[in-house]
Amino acid sequence: MNDTAHPETIAAQALGHIDTASGGVVPAFNPSTTFVRDKDNALVRPDNSYLRDNNDTVRLAEQVLAALEGAPAALLWPSGMAAIAAVVRQLRSGQHMVLQSGIYWGTTRFVRHYCHEHGIQLTEMDTADPSNIKALSHLSPDLVMIETPSNPWLKVTDIEAVRAAAPDAVLVVDSTAATPILTRPIALGADIVIHSATKALNGHSDVLAGVLLPREENAFWAKLCEERAVAGAVIGTFEAWLLVRSLRTLPLRVKQMCSNAQQFAEHASTQRFRPFYIRVCRITRNFQLRNSK
Numbered sequence: 001m002n003d004t005a006h007p008e009t010i011a012a013q014a015l016g017h018i019d020t021a022s023g024g025v026v027p028a029f030n031p032s033t034t035f036v037r038d039k040d041n042a043l044v045r046p047d048n049s050y051l052r053d054n055n056d057t058v059r060l061a062e063q064v065l066a067a068l069e070g071a072p073a074a075l076l077w078p079s080g081m082a083a084i085a086a087v088v089r090q091l092r093s094g095q096h097m098v099l100q101s102g103i104y105w106g107t108t109r110f111v112r113h114y115c116h117e118h119g120i121q122l123t124e125m126d127t128a129d130p131s132n133i134k135a136l137s138h139l140s141p142d143l144v145m146i147e148t149p150s151n152p153w154l155k156v157t158d159i160e161a162v163r164a165a166a167p168d169a170v171l172v173v174d175s176t177a178a179t180p181i182l183t184r185p186i187a188l189g190a191d192i193v194i195h196s197a198t199k200a201l202n203g204h205s206d207v208l209a210g211v212l213l214p215r216e217e218n219a220f221w222a223k224l225c226e227e228r229a230v231a232g233a234v235i236g237t238f239e240a241w242l243l244v245r246s247l248r249t250l251p252l253r254v255k256q257m258c259s260n261a262q263q264f265a266e267h268a269s270t271q272r273f274r275p276f277y278i279r280v281c282r283i284t285r286n287f288q289l290r291n292s293k
């Protein structure tokens with residue numbers, strides 16, 4: 001199967017992967033940390049040497065995620081925070097980062113601490129407010145990190161507007177709430193997409209995971225690959241296997257989540273929660289606009 005198939009097909013069939021040894025349509029679960037060599041000490045599978053760098057199950061999960069996101073590659077991490085931290089750790093003293101305010105508190109806490117400890121200038125701004133995007137264009141940051149829709153306020157940032165305002169920055173988009181079923185930030189100008197796969201991507205409350213996906217495999221991406229290989233923040237085989245299982249139903253689950261949210265919002269509109277209703281409708285309209293592109 002190629003990765004131009006519909007997301008529903010990519011997800012349901014895990015890119016058509018089968019276990020050739022058994023003929024099973026579900027990938028085999030192999031927890032080996034090390035791999036056999038022949039009598040000349042050559043690896044029987046040259047791409048499998050040691051589990052930290054070479055894991056068939058992790059590679060499969062990454063391929064499915066990359067195909068869903070429209071990215072050329074993916075890197076899985078043992079949590080969403082591990083993925084976020086790896087990106088932020090690429091900044092050096094004297095550089096300038098812009099972080100969206102009012103996002104997932106764990107991200108804000110890590111970024112504030114890291115920037116403070118390493119002499120990185122940090123500007124926090126509400127990028128969901130279009131009037132602030134203009135201010136962004138005067139800052140010339142090295143890296144901009146946004147989260148859309150944001151957790152917990154569900155604020156929506158216009159990714160294309162941020163791209164236009166900071167053309168030279170590495171633009172990082174935490175798209176956890178949207179999933180690749182609703183938004184594909186790379187098509188809107190993102191350089192790196194982040195997901196906490198712990199949330200909707202896995203969706204069964206039994207895996208902690210994070211993923212990074214690049215627009216292109218450039219020097220910044222190479223540094224992230226190096227960071228994971230050297231620092232060793234790798235996800236376990238079983239978690240990756242569970243994630244592949246979960247991704248098969250991602251499009252169906254997201255569809256149902258949207259339908260539930262819409263029904264709840266419509267009900268809330270008749271009650272005391274009108275501001276919430278307006279926000280959900282704004283998000284739904286935003287996704288419709290994005291998806292019609």
Ligand SMILES: Cc1ncc(COP(=O)(O)O)c(C=O)c1O
Pocket residue numbers: 079080081082104106107147151174176177195196197198208209210
């Ligand atoms: C938007 C967002 N990004 C990142 C994270 C961190 O992910 P994890 O809990 O997998 O480390 C969370 C967790 O709630 C989140 O909501």
